[in-house]
Every structure is written in C-alpha cells, then in structure tokens.
Amino acid sequence: MVTIYQGKSGLSRRELLKRGSAAGALLIISGSAVLSAGEAWGLESTALKPETLATLIQMARDVYPHDQVPDKFYAIAIKSHDEQAGKDAAHKDLIEKGIADLDQKSGAGGYTGLGWEDERVAILRQIEDTPFFQAIRGGLVVGLYNQKEVWPIFGYEGESYSKGGYIARGFDDIEWL
C-alpha cells in the first residue's frame, strides 16, 4: 500500500548533489516523487504536492525527533495523509493550507529553510492547537510508533508467543540491581 520504494532513485549521486534539495540536505523532489539522497528510497505523491510531502517529513521529525530513526520511517508515517487527501478534498485542503501557512510563518526560505530544529519547533509551537497540527501529530503517534520495523530501533521486541514467551528468554535477566 505504501509506495515507499527502495533501491536506485534513477538519479546519480552527482545529479543529486547538483540539484540541491527542497527539504534540508536530505530530500530531493523529482517529478512527483520525494527522493532520499542518503538512503535509497523514494516516496511517490499522488494527491499532495511533492514539496508538501517533503515538508511534512521534516515536520514529522520535528514533532517526534528521534535521531536514530531514519527519514524513511517518517515518510511512511505521513504517507497516509497523501492517501487520504486523494479521497477527501477537505483533508487535502487542510494539509496544503497547513503547510503553506507553516512556510509563510517561516520567512523567505520556508519551513525547511530554517536550519535549526529549535527554529522550526518555535513555528510549530505557534500552530500546535490548530486542527492541521493535531491531525499530523495524532496520525504520527500510531503511524510512526506502530511500525514493526521501527520497534527494534527502540529495543522493543514485539510479538513473543511464537517464541514461547520470555520464560526462557530473559524475563528476569536484570543484573545491575
């Protein structure tokens, strides 16, 4: 369902560097896609503008910043807004206007032009009670933390029944007490 694709982006490393980026140093817009320069994946937009998706990915990271979690998982987490925007014009409007507002509040370079997380978070604090912010934040709580691929990054081990539980796998293995 999620059209995150892995592998070659179709652009050479040199080309990527030449084009610069729309969203910080990491994400590149190419046609309708958001491409990752450093990691090999891309996100195809269907309803929202690709620039909007790129900004959403940055915003997602600023809302729930985990430096050890790659962009890819933030991209997966916000992807549902693109899908919903395709089905629901009001949702599309909410997101596009929300991002436009964010860019407008951020000055000439837009939201992703702000270099420091603190600067971007200051903008987010201004809008944290808006339906737009709440829709993004609320979606992320499940969209980000319910990805099984994200769990090992936090050490969470997930399903355990098929492994016989933890009775022989360290339920009481704490040693430092």
Added chain:
Amino acid sequence: MPAPYGLNDDSVVVIIGSGAGGGTLGNELAQKGIDVVILEAGPRIEYEDFINDEWDSFGQLAWLDNRTTGGGWRVHKDFPNLPAWIVKAVGGTTTHWAGASLRIQEHEFKTLTNYGKVEGANLLDWPITLADLEPYYAKAEDKMGVTRTNDIEGLPGNNNFKVFKAGADKLGYKECHTGNMAINSADRDGRMGCQQTGFCFQGCKWGAKWSTLYTEIPKGEATGKLEVRPSSHVLKIEHDDSGKVTSVVYADKDGKMQSQKARIVCVAGNSIESPRLLLNSASSKFPDGLANSSGQVGKNYMRHTTGSVYAIFDKPVHFWRGTTMAGIVRDEAKHDPSRGFVGGYELETLALGLPFMAAFLDPGGWGRSFTTALDHYDKMAGMWIVGEDMPQEQNAVKLHGELKDKYGMPIPDVWFTDHPNDVAMRNHAYKQGMAMYDAVGATRSFPTPPYPSTHNLGTNRMSEKASDGVVNKWGQTHDIKNLFVSDGSQFTTGAAENPTLTIVSLAIRQADYIAEQMGAKSI
C-alpha cells in the same frame, strides 16, 4: 453442549454481558440446573486467535462504538471518544484484564462510617460487610486460581518487578510481592502456567490467565443449561403492566431485531452500558428509566484514582518481558488521613509496549522532552497507581441528547471530574512512586496521567435504602424484583483494590440468592 433456548421460552434467566459478572453468574446458575441465556454484544473469539500486538488486539476486542465524554478529567481532552477501555467480546474485559485479584478491605465497605462526611462526595456504606463476602471471596479465589491463595505459589518476578521491589525495599515498604494474580503459576484447572509472554492486556494466548471466555462459559455450557449468544446487542428491557420485566429486545448478528422472553433479567454490561441500558429502557410506567426511582442510575460513576509512574535508568530493564502486572506494594492501601486524603491506594507494576507507551506516556505531548523518554524505552520501568476515588453525583453516565448508535439508541456520554481527595491521593502516589525509582538510581521519571478507564464502577450502586441507590445487597433492583445488576456498577464505593475479584464474588453470591428465590417461587 450449548443448550439452544427458544425466543418465547419465558422460563430462562437472561444475562446481558458475558464478562466477569455475567460469565460467572451464567456458569453458577447453570451448575444449579437453572436455564440461562447469555446475550453478548461482541463476537466469540477463542484465545488461540488473540493477537500479540497492542493496536491490532485493541481493534480485535475493544468496545469501539461511539461514546462521548465531558467534565474536567484529562481523558475528555486526550481521548474524547474513548472514556473507557472495555472489551466487546465473549468473556468481556476478562480477556484484556491483567489478573490482579485483591479483596476489598473491611473498612472500605463502610466508608461513610470510617471516613466521615467528605464534602462534595456521595459516600455511603455498603449494605454488606467483608464477613458477608468472605466465603464468596474464597470460592472466587479458588475458581480463578489466584496466586498466594489456596496454596498456589506466587508468580516469579520479572525485570520490572525486580526494579520495583528494590525501590520498595529502599523506601522501607513491607508488603511488596508479585501480587495475587488470577494467572496460573503452574498448570491448574486444565490450563497451563504463565509463559511470561508479556501480552496480558492483549488476551493470554496460553489461557494461563483466568477469563470467563475459557473457564466459566465452557463449564456452564457443559451442563447443557447455558446458551451463549454472541453478537447479540441488547437495546431495551421490557416489562408488563405490573412492572415485572418480561423480555429483552436485541439486535442479532445480522442487525435484525429479536425479542427474548425471560423470567429474570440480569444486567452485566459493565458500568457504562448497564446504566445506559436501564436509561434507554424508559417507558410510560418508568419515564426516568428502569429501576431508577432513586434517580441514581448512571450517577456516582467511579474509575479509581489512577495514574502511572515510569522511570528511566542508565541500564536496560526490558520491562515488557513477562507478566504485565505481577507486582504490588500494599503499604499505602490503608486509610491514614494524616497523608492529606481519605482512603488508600495500591502500587502495581505495569509495562506497555512501544506503541501504547507512545500513545499514553503523555497524551498530546511532542518534541524532545517526549521523544527522549521513548529513546530509552528499553531502560524503562513502570508502575500503576490504583486508589479509592470519591463517588460524586455529577460524575455520571448520561444519555447523549443528540447522538444515536446504529440501532437508533442514544449513545452514552461519560462525565467525570476528579474530587480534590482524588487529586491529593494521586499526587501522593506520584511522589512515592518516583521516590521508589529514585532510590534505585532513576535518572528521570514521569508522572503519567490516567488512561481511559479500565475500572468502571458505581453507576447502579448497592444501598440499604431504596432512596440511596439502585440495587439491594443481592444486586436485585430495589424497584423491580426480577431485575438484577450483576457487574461492577453495583459497587457502593470503589475501594483501593482492582475490582474484578469482588465482581466475581458478588456474582457467585447472587447466583445463590437467585436460585433460592426461584426455589421459593418469589421471583
């Protein structure tokens, strides 16, 4: 074999709901040879099909019909349409429960007497005492296989318990152990021992934890006297001119309306749906709803004074491994007003998986203060606070003025605001919990707000006098002789203890009474 009863069979006892109260009552009556039909709104899902995944399990089993909230509690803001975590399935919330099984203390049956009048609280003494309930507690503990009773060994302590216990020792707490849990520490009653899977809140896939789904219900069915009808959502209880209840109307699995006749009706839909059903059953004879001459149906909604404390250490804990809630400190459960509040609280170990931790640690929270906590998820320990909250008349389950469910019945609107006593108790518990973790080297700790209510109580309360409450000391409604309440909504006050053992004990006791009254032909 399940016994199929006809819709027109007016000799049956109809029980609404198959959870702790309804499932137990159904089995107890069937064992006595009484014909029982349990109507359960949710589907029947056996334990092999439970899912070791928090959100998926929630989607599989939780009650997701729309509800609204009001009042000053934070749940109203954070989870406006999810006041409570209740299960809609055969077995009710005993599928998702954690198994902590404690007796209410003697003084807690007489709060008005022992605490005195508390301003703004609607305290009342229970019409029964601990002595009345003791023989039934003993039966319930045996039935449920509660650890540290009936010579059943305690569960082994997991990592989360070991941190908790070390903190309790440092603070000088005396009563700290792995709990009285309705979880097999070894094979018992045809069910296996706990495998420390760590998904107690998602339903035990081993059947080690007691649930009516795979204990009471199949045992009752084996008598040939109990029929459980899943996906049967009761909408209304009907009565005759004399005021006796005669039948219940329900939507069957295809959404078709059916009417089941009954000799006796027992309501056991948990403390939101039970009063809602009584209120929705209003008629020209009972314009304020069934059994509501006191005006107390839906009032005095209690949910325990809860909260959690999580803490981060500089080394791994892996607190999600093993039994979710097998650890308790009971020292604060006493009534000691010198602490600045009446009543007491228990501290119990608790772990959540990463998805629920993200949702519940600080609902609505974001930014680095929030995410750096989750960054150390593997180094976290956690505990839950469960204390006595004050019954208050304005804390209530009401019928929504406009919103209806898919059958056209008004949905429940759940109002709750903390009493100052609740706030004082929670703050005390936060302080003690954080001190426990500090004492073992926590580098940061989190006083986490209450989740949607898992303990829902008091909305059809038990009282000596008909003017003070909805049911008498047998759970029989004061107004209608053949209408009973058989779940936690009977609780006069909440006590500090997790409620299910008491719900089960009351159901066993009620079964004796119903059988006796049926025998005497008085109902």
